[in-house]
Amino acid sequence: FSPANQHPHAFCATIVNKVNIAVILHLKSVKMTSKKLKVEADDDEQNRMDAKSGSEDSSDEENEEAYEGDEGITVDFEGRNPIDPDLDGIKQLLGQLFVKAHIDLTELAGVVVAQNYVGSVLKQAYNDADDDEEDEDTDMGDPCQVVFGVTTVINLANKQELAAVRQLKKMVFEKAEKYATELAIQQFRDALESGSKTTGLLLNERFINIPAAVCVPMCENLLSEMERARTKGMPFTFDYYLMFVKYYQQAADGDKPAEVLYSNDEEEYFIKDSCASFDYSVQKETTTALAGQWQKKDAELQPFRKVLLIEASKLPGIVTSIKNLVSSVTNKYFLPCDVVLVEDLAASLNQTDRYDTLCVIDDTGLPAELVRQINEQKQFDAGVASEVSCFRCQLGTDLVRVVYSCVGELSDFDDVRRYAEAAGCAMRRALKAGSKYPVLVLPAPTKRFSHAAFVALMGAFHELYVPLQLREDVPARSHRFRKIGVHYPADAQKRGSDLLRAVQNVEAGRFVARDIGGGDPERMAPPRVADYVQQAFKSGPVKVTVIDDPRVFERDYPLFQAVNRAAGSVERHRGRIIFLEYKPPNPARKTVVLVGKGVTYDTGGADIKAGGVMAGMSRDKCGAAAVAGFMKVVEQHKPADVHAIGVLCMVRNSVGEECYVSDEMLTSRAGVRVRVGNTDAEGRMAMADALCQMKERVLSEGLPDPHLYTIATLTGHAVLAVGNSAIVMDNGPARAVDHGLQLQRAGEVVGDPFEISVLRREDFTFHQGKCYGEDVLQANNLPSSRTPRGHQGPAAFLMLATGLDKCGLNSSHPIKYSHLDIAGSAGDVPDTPTGSPILALMQAHLV
Numbered sequence: 095f096s097p098a099n100q101h102p103h104a105f106c107a108t109i110v111n112k113v114n115i116a117v118i119l120h121l122k123s124v125k126m127t128s129k130k131l132k133v134e135a136d137d138d139e140q141n142r143m144d145a146k147s148g149s150e151d152s153s154d155e156e157n158e159e160a161y162e163g164d165e166g167i168t169v170d171f172e173g174r175n176p177i178d179p180d181l182d183g184i185k186q187l188l189g190q191l192f193v194k195a196h197i198d199l200t201e202l203a204g205v206v207v208a209q210n211y212v213g214s215v216l217k218q219a220y221n222d223a224d225d226d227e228e229d230e231d232t233d234m235g236d237p238c239q240v241v242f243g244v245t246t247v248i249n250l251a252n253k254q255e256l257a258a259v260r261q262l263k264k265m266v267f268e269k270a271e272k273y274a275t276e277l278a279i280q281q282f283r284d285a286l287e288s289g290s291k292t293t294g295l296l297l298n299e300r301f302i303n304i305p306a307a308v309c310v311p312m313c314e315n316l317l318s319e320m321e322r323a324r325t326k327g328m329p330f331t332f333d334y335y336l337m338f339v340k341y342y343q344q345a346a347d348g349d350k351p352a353e354v355l356y357s358n359d360e361e362e363y364f365i366k367d368s369c370a371s372f373d374y375s376v377q378k379e380t381t382t383a384l385a386g387q388w389q390k391k392d393a394e395l396q397p398f399r400k401v402l403l404i405e406a407s408k409l410p411g412i413v414t415s416i417k418n419l420v421s422s423v424t425n426k427y428f429l430p431c432d433v434v435l436v437e438d439l440a441a442s443l444n445q446t447d448r449y450d451t452l453c454v455i456d457d458t459g460l461p462a463e464l465v466r467q468i469n470e471q472k473q474f475d476a477g478v479a480s481e482v483s484c485f486r487c488q489l490g491t492d493l494v495r496v497v498y499s500c501v502g503e504l505s506d507f508d509d510v511r512r513y514a515e516a517a518g519c520a521m522r523r524a525l526k527a528g529s530k531y532p533v534l535v536l537p538a539p540t541k542r543f544s545h546a547a548f549v550a551l552m553g554a555f556h557e558l559y560v561p562l563q564l565r566e567d568v569p570a571r572s573h574r575f576r577k578i579g580v581h582y583p584a585d586a587q588k589r590g591s592d593l594l595r596a597v598q599n600v601e602a603g604r605f606v607a608r609d610i611g612g613g614d615p616e617r618m619a620p621p622r623v624a625d626y627v628q629q630a631f632k633s634g635p636v637k638v639t640v641i642d643d644p645r646v647f648e649r650d651y652p653l654f655q656a657v658n659r660a661a662g663s664v665e666r667h668r669g670r671i672i673f674l675e676y677k678p679p680n681p682a683r684k685t686v687v688l689v690g691k692g693v694t695y696d697t698g699g700a701d702i703k704a705g706g707v708m709a710g711m712s713r714d715k716c717g718a719a720a721v722a723g724f725m726k727v728v729e730q731h732k733p734a735d736v737h738a739i740g741v742l743c744m745v746r747n748s749v750g751e752e753c754y755v756s757d758e759m760l761t762s763r764a765g766v767r768v769r770v771g772n773t774d775a776e777g778r779m780a781m782a783d784a785l786c787q788m789k790e791r792v793l794s795e796g797l798p799d800p801h802l803y804t805i806a807t808l809t810g811h812a813v814l815a816v817g818n819s820a821i822v823m824d825n826g827p828a829r830a831v832d833h834g835l836q837l838q839r840a841g842e843v844v845g846d847p848f849e850i851s852v853l854r855r856e857d858f859t860f861h862q863g864k865c866y867g868e869d870v871l872q873a874n875n876l877p878s879s880r881t882p883r884g885h886q887g888p889a890a891f892l893m894l895a896t897g898l899d900k901c902g903l904n905s906s907h908p909i910k911y912s913h914l915d916i917a918g919s920a921g922d923v924p925d926t927p928t929g930s931p932i933l934a935l936m937q938a939h940l941v
Contacts, residue, residue: 171242171304173214173312176207180215183241187299191338193397194379195265201258206246206297212319212330213246214312216300243300245312247320250336251292252329262295263287266336266401274372278403281370285334285403296335296404298358306360306416313413332406337364339402342395355395360416367412368402428605429598430558435590436533436579449579451495451529452487453520455513455550456537459583464489468498482523497523501537510543511845514553521557525574533579536590547582549845551597552604552933554578559926562609563617599730600936604929606630607723611716611920611927615695618715620661620670620744623692627672627722627742634729639673647671651783653762653895654743657776660699660753661746667694671784672718674725674740682737684799686939687788688725691777691806692718692744699747699773700755701875709923714777716920716927717806718742723932731940737797738939741788743780747773756875759868763787764897767869775873777806778888778895786896793907801828801910804892805931810877811884812915816849820919820931823851823889826903828910837912841934847919848934857883857890858899870894889913 176184184203192199206213218240253259263286270279285293298309320330340357356362365371376397404412436449439461457465467487472478478485482499499520501512517534524532534554536547543549558574565572582590610618610626618626624640631638641647644662647655651671655662658669693714697703703711721740728738758770763783770779781804792800812821820841822834834850841848860883863869872891878884892913893899901909919930 171216171308172219173216173245173308173315175210176213176215176244176246177210178207179239180217180241181207183239184215184244187241187244187301188297191297191299191340191399192262192265193376193399195261197261197265198256198258201256202248202262205248205253205256205258206244209246209248212316212323213244213297214315215241216243216245216304216308216312217241242304243308243312245298245309245316247294247296247316247330247332247335249292249294249329249332250286269374269401270372273374274370278370278372281403282401285336291333292329292331293334293336293403294330294332294406296337296409298337298361298364300358302357306358309358309360310413310417313409313416317410317413334369335402335404335406335409337368337402337404339365339400341398341400343398344395363412363415364402364404365400366415367408368404370403371400373398373400428602430555430560430578431573431575432577433594433598434577434579435594436581439533439535439581449531449533449577451497451524451527451532452489453497453499453517453524453532453534455499455501455516455520455535456546457500458538459535459581461489464494464496468496471498482519484523484527495527495529497527497529497532499523504542509842509845509847510546510549511553511847513537513543513546513550514556514845517550517553518557521554530576531579532575533581535581536583536593538583545843545845547593548597551580551593552601552845555597555601556604556926556928559605559608561612561926563613600727600933602730603723603725603727603932603936605723606726607716607719607929607932608927609719610722611713611719611929613712615712615746616666618712619667619694620692620746621666621668623694623715623718623742623744624670624672627674630722630726631674631729635676635732636725636729637673637675637677639675641671641673642668644668650763650787652760653768653779653782654745654784656754656758656760656770657693657699657747657779658745660748660750663750663752664748667746667748669745670742672722672742672744674722674738674742676725676728676733676736676738678733678735678737680734682798683735684801684939685737685739685792685797686801686803686935687739687741687792688721688803688805688935689741689781689785689788690718690721690743691715691781691804691808692742693777693780694744694746696747696774696776697749699749699753699776701773702749703774713920713922713927714747714807715744717777717804717808717914717916718744719927720805720916720920720929720932723929724935727932727936727940731936733940736939739788741784743784745776745780747776762895764895766895766897767863767867768872768895769863769868769870770872772873772875774877775888777808778891779872781806782892782895785892785898789896789898789901789909792909801833801912802898803912803914804889805914805916806888807917807920808878808888808915809885809917810879811881812878813918814879815851815885816918818918819847819849820934821851821885821915822848823853823886823913823915825853825893825898825901825909825911827901827908828912830903831910833910833912837934837938840937841931844933844937846931846933846937848914848931851886853886853889854883857886858894860887861891861894885915885917888915 181203184206185199188199188202250259266282266286270282285291300308323330339361342355344353344355376399380397454460457468464487471483471485475483477483478498479500480502482497484495484497487494487496497520499516501516504512520534536550539546560572560574580590580594582593610623628638628640644655647658647669654669654671661667661669691714694712696711696714697708721742725738725740754770754773756770756772760768760770762768763786785802785804788802791797792802822837824834838848838850861871864871870891874881881887893911898909898911901907914931916930919928921928
């Protein structure tokens with residue numbers, strides 16, 4: 095699989111037929127019901143495989159319109175219960191599994207069709223409504239009639255009278271006698287001949303290289319259909335499954351060991367959990383086109399079959415493992431390019447592996463010869479130790495380009511971000527040097543900085559992020575490197591693999607946050623943010639709900655609707671409130687609720703931003719972007735006992751005849767009367783009603799150990815106060831458990847720093863109503879940067895406007911609440927959005 099550039103849930107696969115024709119498929123979504131599986135696919139030229147037609151037919155060479163490879167098509171797949179016209183297609187798939195075996199495949203395929211209440215076939219999608227428009231005689235050449243895959247199970251004990259079943263068992267034991275151990279033979283006999291065990295033939299067959307993602311819903315559907323069949327007394331209770339796996343082996347070549355390639359990637363997981371197995375070659379039964387040269391440069395692949403015996407109780411766990419595999423492949427989209435763990439540093443820099451640059455930020459783990467040459471460079475040029483340098487070194491017989499971006503000596507006041515900065519500088523310098531395949535040497539953990547390698551790799555990925563709009567508009571520029579090698583110290587390879595998975599999971603969240611936060615005012619207008627979020631979370635465990643009805647806004651979110659009024663007159667700018675929710679598989683230990691400010695563009699409204707200060711206001715949605723990013727990390731981590739809810743309050747603060755103005759008196763969802771003091775204080779207005787709703791839900795549902803957050807690029811005062819750090823402000827219940835200190839410590843570990851500010855009575859007094867009939871003053875008419883305690887006040891307003899001020903330590907229902915002002919840490923134009931505070935929240939709640 096290769097990462098696609100058009101969409102967060104795209105996969106790339108290549109279907110190769112007998113003449114090596116490549117068809118590019120990009121899997122977007124997989125949806126399964128008991129009746130139908132839907133798989134949408136589209137083409138992506140950036141990820142096309144370099145495949146040329148291998149046909150020996152000279153007429154193709156003479157035909158100018160003949161296929162020459164490197165072409166893409168659009169394909170929609172769907173899974174359906176098998177029907178009679180599928181018989182030949184199923185038989186064809188069985189034929190490629192049981193190559194020239196003496197088995198009545200027509201009879202076996204007939205069983206699959208006859209029990210169509212269990213199992214699915216994969217076919218090209220079409221609309222049922224189009225059936226009436228088709229000719230009465232269905233042309234079997236129609237791709238909608240081609241069976242691309244089949245997933246089902248056949249009860250071998252229940253069908254033992256069939257010739258095909260008897261022939262299958264005979265073949266298994268004939269092969270076992272030749273290739274299996276005595277123990278394995280006995281296990282297969284117990285499962286298939288003892289009479290005391292019920293074994294099903296598990297079929298998971300499809301055309302080669304259709305993505306593993308289709309396997310997940312088809313297998314999940316099979317499990318649910320078998321369960322329904324069992325409740326009706328049908329014979330689908332099994333002790334074992336018998337399964338055949340196709341794979342190919344490339345012979346060892348010199349120092350290069352033999353390599354095994356599975357036709358279906360997920361079948362490694364079936365093999366891993368099998369209790370008995372044996373292998374046999376089908377080289378004599380297959381043709382050269384099927385088993386030989388796939389491309390001219392490739393070595394010949396020898397075809398094999400592996401026969402598995404799997405305990406039936408293991409199948410649900412295997413499907414879960416495959417689901418995780420698909421998720422990891424999905425996450426490749428969220429990386430700057432293919433990222434590979436490099437074990438042998440010297441071997442990785444030869445021409446075979448094509449790594450062309452060694453990026454060093456710390457001398458740990460380097461070969462002694464390389465350390466010696468780097469020290470020589472330092473003696474020759476003292477600047478090497480303090481500035482990013484690029485020079486040539488000899489490593490074995492190879493000349494190596496080295497980018498040296500040393501972390502250097504760290505003072506008491508430095509933090510782990512030094513590693514991220516050094517790695518980012520190394521990536522920039524490698525790009526300038528013309529590198530396409532760098533290797534980043536990660537630092538070993540130290541007593542002071544246990545997450546140095548994690549932070550360094552995150553820093554490298556941050557530097558290599560390509561904005562969404564560039565990826566969409568110019569796909570050829572979607573990746574700045576073609577591949578990155580990551581080298582961890584030789585004694586910690588397992589930790590290196592774990593690290594790579596952890597970074598991939600977290601980077602997925604930061605990637606989503608950067609896409610939303612960095613999109614321009616039109617690309618990430620509220621409706622398009624909603625579209626992006628729905629696609630980003632389409633196939634995972636996070637549920638997405640979008641509210642777009644102005645009548646609902648007026649009734650349930652009146653402060654939000656006040657801000658939305660002007661933008662609401664322009665359809666493409668109309669507001670959206672987006673809810674994301676993850677419910678854990680086990681009883682929740684705690685509940686994390688995040689409400690994010692998503693102002694897609696802030697003109698200031700009627701109190702317009704004048705004097706050129708409006709530029710960069712597309713970043714005023716980075717709070718909501720961070721909420722979406724955190725929920726993406728939750729989706730990847732799948733915590734067993736953390737209930738997470740995210741709310742994105744997406745609105746544009748436009749100016750026009752419908753815009754809200756100062757002096758308006760509004761009533762919040764909590765029934766609090768609010769007088770508008772400044773329309774440029776729109777962020778607190780956008781979040782208040784959603785925050786109130788979350789407070790209501792926490793109380794009404796009794797959610798365990800809840801903690802509410804608001805996250806916003808809210809005040810310039812925060813930037814003046816703490817620079818590029820985030821600020822946390824706790825209410826009484828949160829402060830009582832030292833939440834601010836815990837979040838600050840979590841952020842220090844992963845390079846996402848926080849400063850702690852304290853809410854005091856002055857902040858609440860400032861926002862209390864000033865006249866009879868006015869409960870709360872929204873803001874004064876000065877910028878926050880010219881207002882004393884300018885970043886604490888909004889937190890007090892949010893508590894007053896939502897009734898959270900009545901959920902303090904002395905109340906009957908205390909609720910922890912923290913306001914996070916990320917105006918300084920989110921990243922301003924033209925810098926790349928940082929995704930703050932995703933890392934700190936992840937470390938605090940998910941690790």
